[in-house]
Amino acid sequence: MRKGTYPILLGLWLSALMLLAAPLAAQAADASAKAPPRVVVQMADGTPDKQGLLLANVNNLINHYGQGKVTVEVVALGPGLSLLYKDNPLSPRIRELASRGVHFKACENTMKAQGKKLSDLNPVSEPVPSGIAYIVDRQAAGWLYYRP
Amino acid sequence: MRKGTYPILLGLWLSALMLLAAPLAAQAADASAKAPPRVVVQMADGTPDKQGLLLANVNNLINHYGQGKVTVEVVALGPGLSLLYKDNPLSPRIRELASRGVHFKACENTMKAQGKKLSDLNPVSEPVPSGIAYIVDRQAAGWLYYRP
Amino acid sequence: MRKGTYPILLGLWLSALMLLAAPLAAQAADASAKAPPRVVVQMADGTPDKQGLLLANVNNLINHYGQGKVTVEVVALGPGLSLLYKDNPLSPRIRELASRGVHFKACENTMKAQGKKLSDLNPVSEPVPSGIAYIVDRQAAGWLYYRP
16 A cells, blocks of 8 residues: 555544544433433322322332332431331331332431431431432432432 | 645544534433423322312413423322323313323323223323333433422 | 654544543533532422421522522422412511522412412512423423422
8 A cells, every 4th residue: 555545544444433422422421311210219298198109109110120120219308207217107118128229318407307316217217418408419410300 | 735635634624523523422412401391290199189280280381382392291190090080070171181282191000009990091091000110211211300 | 753654643643532522522411410409499389387398498408508509499389389478477588598599489370370469479589481381491401300
């Protein structure tokens, strides 16, 4: 080949590579939509009916995607913190969901307002400083939001 | 021109093209924000007041954007499934919204739990296996979420 | 250096630059997730308990991120419009939050339905044509959604 041919070939190769770059970048930015869904579920209600419904919802969600194929966190705040009270009759179902990988977050602002310590709550409870800020942060990080 | 000039020109052209690639890719990834909005609306309440309000909300949404310029799906689940019961007094308004392009999805998990068959529901109803998973999937696909 | 060397160096430089382009583009598309969060909060309930809880939530949100490091808008619609009635006992707390940068939007569709003029509402109120469309538009523009 002639001396000037190599740079031209290099240019063509670069050109082809670049045509791939734009869609790849778009795909990277869109990746969260294709990964297993991560869902932050809000528990803000204090009635047994609504709390039972939330646990049924979460259970359906895991059955639908398959265990390990969806990430679910329940954030209990305001009147919904009672979901995580030690003496809540739903505790066995909460423990079962926890054993299937569901995380249960307790809002510390609410704990303070209701005079509850971590030792008053279901042992699966994980404290977070602010329930609403936690939900907002999760959404900002690409999590999906569900409010039963 | 001299023999070595062409590869340099090619290189400059590639360089210019590449400067365009990054913003274009970002734009592509952001495209969903500019398209007509797609909204998944959750109906989880069983009271006539809240169900009437939801239909008014959806009606306002379509009037605001203009028919055909917004896509709306209502997902009825839990106590909210009663929205789609055949004998719900709101049925005429539901049929009217359906005629304007709104889709009404019925959660099959809830249908099972409430002992309802598709033939017990408003003929506009479209069954989905899990209402919550449907809402999550829609969000993952870029739909916006509204919980009245 | 030999005459053919420059185009090759240019090609290598382009190649390196291009390897940077894809992640940069992805980052640009993802930028909203790293900026200070913007949160649209929905007030659709008319009970004093739920309205007080909403204000506490918003207060916690601002305390958590720090004033000026989070943007919060409250959209009052349906029965929730009463939050912005002039005679609502929560008015002092609303004014205080407004002074900390929180915006309060009043749904004009609801105002019409409830026979209220802007002069009947808290002076901080900013009217929007449709509360639900406003919430949907904000989400489409990258805002995060919170429904107490």
